[in-house]
Each structure stands twice: as structure tokens, then as C-alpha cells.
Amino acid sequence: MRIFILRISNFINQNLKNPQWIHHHQHNPNFNPIRGMSQSTSIPKKQLRIRDHGYDNYMEIEKKTRKVLKFQNLILSEPNQSIPIPRLETLAHRIGFTRHEASAFLLKFPHVFEIFEHPVQRILFCRLTRKAILQIEHERNALADQVSRAVTRLRKLLMMSNGLRLRLEHVRIARSALGLPDDFEYSVVLRYPEFFRLIDAKETRNKYIELVEFDPELGICAIENARERVYRERGSDAEDVRFSFLIDFPPGFKISKYFRIAMWKWQRLPYWSPYEAVSGYDLRSIEAQKRMEKRAVATIHELLSLTVEKKITLERIAHFRMAMDLPKKLKEFLLQHQGIFYVSTRGNHGKLHTVFLREAYRKGELVEPNDLYLARRKLAELVILSPRKAKVDRELVGYRRSKLDDEMGQVTRAYVEDACEDFKGGNGVGQSEDAEDDLSSDIGSEVDSGDDNDDFDGSVSMQRKSHE
Template sequence: MRVFIFRISNFFKQNLQLIHHHQYNPNPNFSSIREFSQSTSIPKKQQRIRDHGYDNYMEIEKKTRKVLKFQNLILSEPNQSIPISRLETQAHRIGFTRHEAIAFILKFLHVFEIFEHPVQRILFCRLTRKAILQIEQERLALADQVERAVTRLRKMIMMSNGLRLRLEHVRIARSALGLPDDFEYSVVLRYPEFFRLVDAKETRNKYIELVEFDPKLAKCAIEDARERVYRERGSEAEDIRFSFLIDFPPGFKISKYFRIAMWKWQRLPYWSPYEDVLGYDLRSIEAQKRMEKRAVATIHELLSLTVEKKITLERIAHFRMAMNLPKKLKEFLLQHQGIFYVSTRGNHGKLHTVFLREAYSKGELVEPNDLYLARRKLVELVLLSPRKARVDRELIGYRRSKLDDEMGQVTRAYVEDACEDFKGGDRVEQGVDEEDGLSSDIGSDVDSANEDDDFDDCVSNEKEIS
């Protein structure tokens, strides 16, 4: 009897504890889902899944950046050729030792050629005919798309607060946007009906202001993609009004709750990147969710405006305040790995390159442009085997006079703009990584000023993008 009473008392104690901790519902027909429910918001901390297609793309670009350094060094010479002895002594300025410089040149015989000077009887290095033609093709493509570059710059400023951006920030990102090196004069001052330069007295910085907001340009690239899907699917595409194109990298695990969160996020309304939100009340949770999705749309549009649909994360961080982007950009982008891909290859993890996933297919742009194709020509020369270059020189006679004529087509203005920092004698220490501040665009003009800017940006924005 005592044992029975003891068991009964223990049974009631256990049930009382169960009711106290789990909020037991006496109605057996109602199932409480509070304790079993999980958050349907997208997790903020996502593990980065590597996509080898984009990483291999950056590994090739790593070689291309180094080739560009040597190209600019050679083009800075009066006769566009440099003695091997001088090349060895100046190699430290571009992050190479004396022995590494010669070994590197011999790997890319389709770009560089070593010859004996007919008078001085010493070895010189110059660019090959194919490399010179590639430079000329890129220069012509850059000049032909000035009007499109003007439109890109106008749309970028339209996404900013107060319709203005810092001139220095645009200068750092000029290659990705397809702007010429002298864009301050050839674009900004040449089109006073669109832009004006303003000096800020409080900060002593120059700003590019937009003269007038053009509603015709206030249309995002993702909206065009939605219209194409709507025309294909008709009334069945009503659910894509606020959605983005999603393509997760191979090996990305999608749980049931993550799928539900993505389903809700895709249908969440948001404000356009071209819409002014300074006057809105952003204190509510709904407004904050809309602003987060608006930030995704802003970065999506910024990548769509670039020539190669990619740009370094450090350059995006320059526009963070002007475009209302979150502080921790890297963590924010990793939440949306189906839209963007962040690669750390090709620069030892010090810079991060952001790709727009929907713009690429099998390592190539889906919709290439002339400037992109011209830059890819250099990549093709870099990837060619040096053995094939030796065979070609044995079978085909190389006429130096014809090369001189083609070299003359490369104007001195272009050469001086591309290589002005090599003439200034700014020293780059050997301990600094050779890729830290380089432009992430294949075939773009690289100067040491950009290297310093990007290296400082990498250090100063480390907390913001981590």
C-alpha cells in the first residue's frame, strides 16, 4: 500500500513538472506547435560553400594581374621595350625578385618576347604582336562604350543618398564600371547636362552629383528578368513579383526550414534601390526586413552595372553609407549564396571578389560585351602553352617593322595614363602581397595608386565585411 501511494505521488510530481515546463494544453485535440517550431527567417551565419568554377576563374585572373604589371612596366618605357638587366632591378616595384621576374616572363611567351638588341647587343624584353593587338582592341572597346559607361554612372548615383557619390570611390571602381582612367574629364566634365563636380568644404572631398533624376533609368536588371519569366509563364508567374533568381552552389544543403524561409523571403515586398527611403519610418520589423531585401537588390543592381558582373567586396564597402548597405557585408552576402558568390581565391584571402551567379554559365558571361571579350583575349594568351609560341616563331617570320607600326597605334596618352605610377618611382615593398590592391577586372589598367587604395580599404573595412 505504501509502495502504491509512493508511485502515485511520484506520478503527480512528474506531471506537474511537465505542465510547468512545457505549458501543457489540456485539450487533446489541439496540438501545441510552439515548442517544436523553428525560425523561418534566413540564418544569418551561413557556411560558405565553395564553387570551383568561380574559384578557378579567379586563379586564372591571378596570373593575368601579374602579366598586367609587367605590361605596364614595359609600356612605360620610351620604345616600349626594356633591357633585361633593368627589368630585374625594377622587379621589386611590382612584387617580384630578380630571378622570379625572368622565370615569370618565360612562362608567357605569347605575351612577352625576349630579343637581342641589334646595336647594343644586350637582351631586351618587349610585348608580342598578339599582346599589342589585344591592348589596342581593349582601348577601342573602352572608347566605343563611353555612352554606356555614362548610363552606368548615372544609375549608380541614382541609387545613392542625396544623388551624389565621392569621386575617389568611383575612381577606385572605374575599371569594373568600364570608365576610362580620365573619366573625370572625359565623362563627368564632358557631360554637364548629367553630372557636376562639387567640393565638400567640411570634408575637403570631391563629389559627383547628378543634375537631374531620370525616371526612365530607374529600372533594375532583376525587373527585366522577371518580365521575361512572366512572358514565358503567363499567369503562373504571379508569385515572382518580388523574387530573385536563385542558383545555389553544388553541395549546398537546403533543409526544410531553410526552404520555408526562402519561400517567405522571395515573396517579401521591398523598396526599389532607386527609391528614396530617407523620409520613411524604418523602426518597425517589417520595414527592417524590407530594407534588408532592398540591400540585396542594391548589390544585385551594382553588380549588373559592372562590365564583368563582378567586383571586389572592398569596393562595394566604399558605397555602403551612400547606398544604405549593412555593415557586415561578407556575412550578409553569405546569407544569399544562391544570388551571389564570394571568392577568396587569387589574392590570398585579403580581398574578396563578389560574382553575380545568374550572369555566369560554365565560367563565362551569359551576355558578353565587347570590353569583356577584349579582356578575355589576354586570358587566352596567358593560357596558351609557351611551347606553342616557340613553334609559331619558327614557322612564321616576325617582321619588326610591322610591329613598330602597330606599336605606334598605342597612343602615348594611353600609355602614360596606364603607367604614370611606374614613372613616379613609388616603391612597393617585397613583403607586400602582389595582388592586394590590384583591380579584380581582367585586362584592366593597374596602377600602384590603386594598389595602395585597395590595401588600405582591405584593412579599414575588415570589421565591416567580416
């Protein structure tokens, strides 16, 4: 105790000799020199973002994929699903490209876009490759197969909101992340009237999706299942994991002694579930505010768990801020919990922020992938493939076609020689007709009736020459 008092006195004596320090604190009635020396055991409000290159590299590929999707939608909107290059350069400004950047961008991804010359108009056209079309069909099938799960996700999303309703426009903006089809208003909301209903709010002139009935069986958070799994695998103390979250700090994150104590206290702090209504509680106390802050962490955690890829942009989370009682400064709030979430600024020159759920990823890949996620990753695989691989594929296709043409030519000549031998050894036109029928049946539907008459006349002339 004496040593502590001596340190305080030395600190005050040293600063009393500094006139700037005296001028700054002489009019401050709340100044306490002990407070400046003590270390807080609460989580700091402002923290620097520590980069995790695994997520940033993921977003670098995602940035290219988003641009590719813009061109894909533009090409698929055309009647023949192909667009002239001059028209594409004219419409490039709609998707954020200049006139000359569009053509250069298409040439970078030959596995997705194919540029060819129109046989009649003699101008360059662009269309999707066969691999890209198969990827789109695979994604559509995966999206159609998981409609029932999309209904469950939308029900849980509405259960977390105040009043069990959300704006239709806000859900439409986040439909891709939630795995909802583009026409979800008709294929999901109106198709299941036992779960949802559309409401026109006269006071705000907006449409809302409202949940018909709250289902307690769906009110189980993903973090609760994760806690149960950790408790079974590791055998941790039930009191330690009752209100805790899975923490995985990024590489290079410095954890001080006071921060470790603050995290230990925060992990054991009870909170209200995101599916529990808090309108009946008194939220004016400090303890209630701490619980609401942890409830906001649980709400964002559950929102990310409802997405297909366990990630969503920060701007789309902000649309649900008022309906789910989230804090105003979302980015600063998420940076306080870098062991649970990761905020990436890659994409759109740092203006776009993507929030990842750290526990759902391992080495840049989803731990529990679903069919829709795998279908979308196939497009990313086509994007990162080397252009040299596309050139090799074209050469292999050309080689196979030429080889197939040679084989078909040899088969055709063999059939013609057999037919000529039958004409030479036969006793009439009937045998020649049988040989001609065999030739036509083997070669297939590519030979029409006019060609059959020409072959028959040629075979008859060959028979006359043999008799002469």
C-alpha cells in the same frame, strides 16, 4: 498536444540532472526551454561558404591576368615600350615581385612577353608580343566605342546613392569594373555637363561627382527585366515573381525544410527599389528592417549588373556602403544569399574577395558578353596558352621568312637573266635602259639610285664582252 508536452517535460527532466546546465541557465531570466527546441523559419544569419569550382577556376586565370597587367603597364610606361631585364628586375618590387621572380614570371607567358637581345647594347630586353599589342588596341577601341553606355552606367550608379553623389576617388577605384576610361573625369564627367558636375566639399576636403537631374526612365532595375522575362517564358504566377530574385544555389548546398520555407517567405517580401529614396520612411519597425535588408540585396544586384563582367571585388563595394545604405558585415550578408551571389576568395592569398552575380554566368562564361568583356578575355586566352604553342609559332614564322627570301631570290635572278637577254638581243643602250627600268619597277623601292648605277655599269660591261 500531449506528445508535445511530454517531450518538453522529458527534455527538462534530463537536463535538470546536469549541474552545468542548471548553473548556466539559473541566472538567465529570458530562458525558455521551448525556444531551444523550435526551428526558426528565417534565413540564418551565419552560413558556411559553399565552393563553386567554376567561379574559382575563373578567378585562378584572373589572378594570373592581373599580374600580367602589372608588367604590361610597366613596359608600356617606358619610352620605347621595351625595358632592359636588369631594370625590370630592379623595378619588380613595385608590383609585388622579388628580383629573380620577375624574369621567371615573364618566361611563363611567351605569348604576351618577348625577350630579345638588343643589337647595339647586347643586353636582354623585354617587350610585348604582337598578339598582346593587338589585344590592347582591341580593348582600347572597345572602351572608346561604349562611352555612351558608360555614361548611362555612371548615371544609374549616382541615382542609387544618397544625395545623388559619390566620392570621385571611390568611382576612380572601381572605374575598370564599371567600364570607365582612365581619364573618365575629363572624358565623361566634364564632357557631359548636362548630366554630371564636380563638387569640392569643404567639410571633407574631397571631390564628389553629383548628378544634375534624376531621370525616372533610368530607374528600372535589371532584376525587373529578368522577372518580366521569366514571367513571359515560364508563365509563373504574377504574385510569385513580383518581388522574387533568380535563385541558383551552388552544387552541394544543403537546403533544409525550414530554409526552404524561409526562402519562400523572403521571395514574396516587398521592398523599396534601390532607386527610391527611403529617407521619408519610418525604419524602426521590424517589417521596415526586413525590407531594407532585401533592398540591400537589390542594390548589390543592381551594382553588379552595372559592371562590365558582372563581378566586382568586395572591397570596392565597401566603398559605396555608406552612400547606398549597405550593411556593415558585407561578407556575412552576401553568404546569406549564396543563390544570388558567389564570393570567391581566390587571388592575393585569400585576402581578395570577388563577388559574382550567379545568374549572369553559365559554365564559367558570361551569358550576355559585350565587346569590352570579349577584349579582356583575349588576354586571358593568351595567358593560358601553352609555351609549346609559342615555340611552334616561332618556327612557322622562321619557315615562312626563309621561304619568302628564297622566292624573292628566284624572282630577282629571273629578272636579271631577262635583262641580260634583252641586252644581248638589243641594238643600243636605250634597250638596256628600258630593261633596267623594268627591273627597278618590279623589284620595288628597296633598290636605291646608287645600286641602279652599279647594275647599269655591270650590264654595259657584259655587253662589251659579248661583242668581243
